[in-house]
Amino acid sequence: MHLASDQKDLLISQLKAEIFEIQQRDKDFLALRDQLHSIQSKYRHLQDEKVSLTALMRKPLRSSTFCPKGVGVLALRTGTRKFTVGDEV
8 A cells, every 4th residue: 555645744744643642641641640649648648637636535534634614624635725723634
């Protein structure tokens, strides 16, 4: 099968365009893959953080902790200190 020179040039041009399009799709795919991995990593980090915080919130307070009417319970769990002099901790 002999193609005329013009037909060969047209076929070469079409194949070059197809190669370029495939390369662009490949770049887009790689960028989306990287974005997916980043989102998955952030998701796992937040899940781990949630588990840690949930465990901390469920952790029983020491029995020697004194706080009238439970005023300082939330403060202990959140890490802030809201006790006055004389409170037993």
